[in-house]
Amino acid sequence: MHPTSLAAAVLTSGNRTIVLVVAAVALAALVVAQLLVRQVLAAGQGTAKMREIAAAVQEGANAYLARQLRTVGVFAVVVFFLLMLLPADSWAQRAGRSLFFLVGALFSAVTGYVGMRLAVRANVRVAAAAREATPGPGEPAKQLSEVSHRAMKIAFRTGGVVGMFTVGLGLLGAATVVLVYAADAPKVLEGFGLGAALIAMFMRVGGGIFTKAADVGADLVGKVEQGIPEDDPRNAATIADNVGDNVGDCAGMAADLFESYAVTLVAALILGKAAFGDVGLAFPLIVPAIGVVTAVIGIFAVSPPRADGSGMSAVNRGFFVSAVVSLALVAVAAFVHLPSSYADLRGVTEPGIQDHAGDPRVLALVAVAIGIVLAALIQQLTGYFTEPRRRPVQDIGRSALTGPATVVLAGVAIGLESAVYTALLIGLAVYGAFLLGGASIMLALFAVALAGTGLLTTVGVIVAMDTFGPVADNAQGIAEMSGDVEGAGAQVLTDLDAVGNTTKAITKGIAIATAVLAAAALFGSYRDAIATSVAEVGAKAPEVTLSMDISQPNNLFGLILGASVVFLFSGLAVNAVSRSAGAVVHEVRRQFREHPGIMDRTEKPEYGRVVDICTKDALRELATPGLLAVTAPIAVGFTLGVGALGAYLAGAIGTGALMAVFLANSGGAWDNAKKLVEDGRYGGKGSEAHAATVIGDTVGDPFKDTAGPSINPLLKVMNLVALLIAPAVVRFGYGDDASPWLRALVAGLALLVVVIAVLASKRRSVAVS
Template sequence: MKIEVSWFFYASIIVSLLAFGAAFWLYKWVASQPSSNKRIEEVGKLIRNGANTFLTKEFKTLGRFCAVAAIIIFILLPVPIWVGNFRDNISMAVSYLFGTCFSAIAGKVGISIATIANIKAAEASTKGIKPSFMSGFRGGAVMGMAVVGSSLLGVTLVLMLTDNTTALLGFSFGASSMALFAKAGGGIFTKTADISADLVGKVELGIPEDDPRNPAVIADNVGDNVGDVAGMGADLFDSNVASMSAALVMASALDKITGGSLNMSMVFCYAAIGLFASIIGVLTARMNDKENPTRALNSNTYVTTIIYGVLTALATYLFDFEWRIWLASAIGLCVGVLIGIASDYFTNDTKKPVHAVAKASESGPAFTILSGISYGLMSTLPSMIGIGLSALAAYKICEPLGEGYPMFGIAMAAVGMLSIVGMIISNDAYGPIVDNARGLVEMGDLGDKALEITDSLDSAGNTVKAITKGFSIGAAGLTVIALLGAFISEVNASALEMGKEVLTGFDVLNPAVFFGLLVGAAIPPVFSAMLMLGVDRNAQRMVEEIHRQFREIKGLKEGHKDAVPEYDNCIRIATDGALKELIPAGLMTILATIIVGFIGGVQAIGGFITGNIVSGLIFALFMSNAGGLWDNSKKYIEAGHNGGKNSETHKATIVGDTVGDPFKDTAGPSINTQITVVSLVASLTATLFLTFSLFG
């Protein structure tokens, strides 16, 4: 059967529209759920307004940055405007802006539904665990469908309109740069509020987590939305676009050699099937009244995985795709699930590491930190082996197909790993929604039974969030390995035009490569430190404000009805601090890539990307898993183990959770976006580094 890539363009657009239809139906379902508690509605409105205010200010700040970046891209990329084709530069700049807009929309959609679903899930908890779970999950699923639908639609439209894979990298860079800053800004906001609320409320005053007396409590709930919903949506939108872009760059190069469009068709076919499988998985997801919510969330993921595997095998047979590439894609997906299971072992409160940290905490916070860091470091090994084995297996399986196919196999493993990202986002967004719901239940005084239900849902959200973060970090690892292949493809295309020697690999004994390797490996820890110092500085300002309010507002500490906290002050501190801190860390990574390129040329950049990938993956896995471990150790003790609430052991785990918060929700998940941005910047500026470098 002769394959026309246009068939799959249209199929991708149709599936994207189906995803938008599913998102709209789910949105209407969640919005139609009953809610009548005035106090919950009032607090929910405060959260919604705070989240939208932050997002508006953040988008204004990022809009200025993106406008400047678009002008620079127009002047310099893909080649300087005075030596290249004027239209190519316009196409690149427009694609970049297109990517930033799609990424911003992903975050806005998430905020819109999450601030409705949290109210619905809170009120539904009075009727039982099933209706509350369904409100939270379907709220998250709106975002899952909208984000993945828009990423597939965006990639399809850019390629249809430009017929240029380099412009596709520009679109991906727009998505990545927006995601980098959105994740960093949202992460700084949410952890500023969370740390401040916990340290003053729980540790100093011994009041409950979501006590309305705490001035930072609304900012904490706002932070769940701007960090864990809007930032995460932009992050996974970026990962999905980047994996498809890397695969399509290599598929296009292979199709030019072999003739036809078989490889590009395969990328679009598998991506469309992945979204279709997620639509089926989301719409058929259920939970009974006696089921464990963690098991329900995980079973939804496994069902979607099986549907994807069966449908892609059928498509491979029908369209005569290469079975070896299907196998590479299947390996990527299976390894993604295994990485998630490994993360689950180190963070689930039913497993040994959480129990061991809880036990160690009986001796004080120093042992909480020490044991948590140790298990966090141990947790990196299974995932790194999984990423490495999947890349090695995909490479070797596709090697017999000829030159270029081994790296394409790795790219398709990344596409496979991210194929069910619609379900992954649904599970991930569920977490902050039910976390907010738990706070609303406490502030609305809906009773102990409702609080017990939302505690159970929140615990499942924390566990599954650790799994989805491991999954997304693993996918980012394979994606950036594929982007390294895309970088080589871009360099070689330019080298052939300029009559220069093509790249076949990077020799670590080459001093330029080794220089880039060392600098690239140092970027993730510096990037992490800048983000966490931003949280530190901002949280100190907020703690001072909380102390001031408890000191100056009479009756606030005692809970008098006429003593109302000044919630807006804490939201303003978190917002202003996050906007001040979000640009420097992201800008540092972009500038470092460009400086290394101009010093050592494309060889140094190859080393830089490699070092950045290895160091970045280790730091991302360590921080995400250690943070999840500390969080669930605290919740395990709050459930009545090792001394229970308000014991010295509990206070020790709160300190651990305070350290873990910026680990797992600020720096850790931002690193996988950072390594993607570095790889895309390198690919887009490859021609500049070929043209000029000091030692290249």
């Protein structure tokens, strides 16, 4: 394979115009976000008690995220300088790569921060809207359907703001890189993607540890031991639980999907130039730009008519409207922008493609359609396994009649089974896109990347669906803690929370699909980077060190290592939640024991102490998974070579897809089974069945909100690190500058960091009382 460097590439005037239009669309998305912000903030904030509780949640979320970003900022500065040391064609590439690493990190942080900041201001407004169904004395009551419509509209448009920031900043960053660094765009985009992925991983891991430590602690002591409601103000962990929903789900998922967006565009643009020539630098930007437009349509389509009795049907309508319109517009763009023959492609760097039979417009359209259809199928499949009205969740609820052990077993079984079907769908999508390339491996890889961009067209609505969940959850918490929303209004919030649980599970499934498609496309970019580096340094290494054939024992070992890292990463994340939750349980028990007036409401719990425990533990615990993700690929690459590192990535992608779906779906099913019992089935609240489902939900919390979602950025961080270090591994391992001592030193240092980080994590004790 010939190298795919863009050293001689320039943007044609037509492509430059297109990229400028794409950048304008990205800016328009930010304008739409601002308009949605005004709509959300124009809503009322309810009673003084509701505003007081909301202010406490806002204060805790802002304080945590500020401390987290300061901590991660130090790490980002270190990586900035390390990137300057990695090989590149020129210093301009090195500087641009490091600079846009910071831009990617900043955009990822901003996306997460905006999601959190608006969510903690919208939750009280959703609760206030629901209160209109059961107003206070002298206040007029409104029809229940109108109240439900208004509350859902506020919650979903809050998510719409985050969705617009995700697609707007992701598209703006990629378009800017292409405009400014046309010749060096691929190398610079690697830095942009890594910055987005690293920050997203830290926000996902840290936020997930915070939210689930508080949630588990609140449930175990409040619900199980004291027999009080989930968001009872007497529970010292309730404020921390609500804070965690925002820093974990809102900030974490927004950053996660933003980096999926950025990383997929990175891979598509790198492969696009090689496969489609000049138009390959523009078409992968056109597709997500269309997604920006259709996301706006989808978000406004989730304004349900008064007769719409199901919140989930309104959400589904918005998603499918967005998907269908996206597919239609992509078809128009493909047939207008792309030539009808491969022979008419200009600037192609991969030999043989211009002799390829077929129509590039059809390849592009079908590849994008595969991504859009994949999103729709996963949406339905995940909904089947996690919605309360479907059989899997009802089976878990029924199993609660025989105790917590059967609840846990039923949830694990459903998670394992659903992982197979979801992984098969993702695998078929990758294989289907691959087949489009025929005999050309580069066309096949580009088709996989285009399938990823097709899935990106739905990201705006997906982020809105995800943020909707924690906003609805927090609204119910504020209502319960204040005691100012009762009767029909409380039922509106309960129904919205159940819809939110399902939308969160669905978006996790789609986020996993985006992660796998992005990782698969990056895997192709990694393969191409090896070929480019070998050609540049004139490496004369034996085939056994460069081949990724897994029949070779060294590569099989790399494959096993990649699969093992996913298990280790997941175990570290769950164990971190366990330790931090133990500290929360100890603190909440202490407060109930030492302050008996809390139960009869003559004393007020010390909410701040639990928030502080969760903050400190989350910031301390996120270091180990982060270091593992960055340094493990370095250790494998410099020890075993680029072939084994490629097998390592393959093992991580395959295992990561299955593990992430298993963790997400089992956790989501346990959560909604608990809601099912709390709604009156199988004995209702306070019954033994309820206690059993609470245990199941407690097990599922770190599964679905910490370990599972964190696998997504893990896969992309490891792929990007491998892509960045591949030239150095080839140069210092097989080129004229080969240095066994340098390779051994780098590998040894990376392995030492991994070992120290894991041992440090294991030395921390689990707090018990």
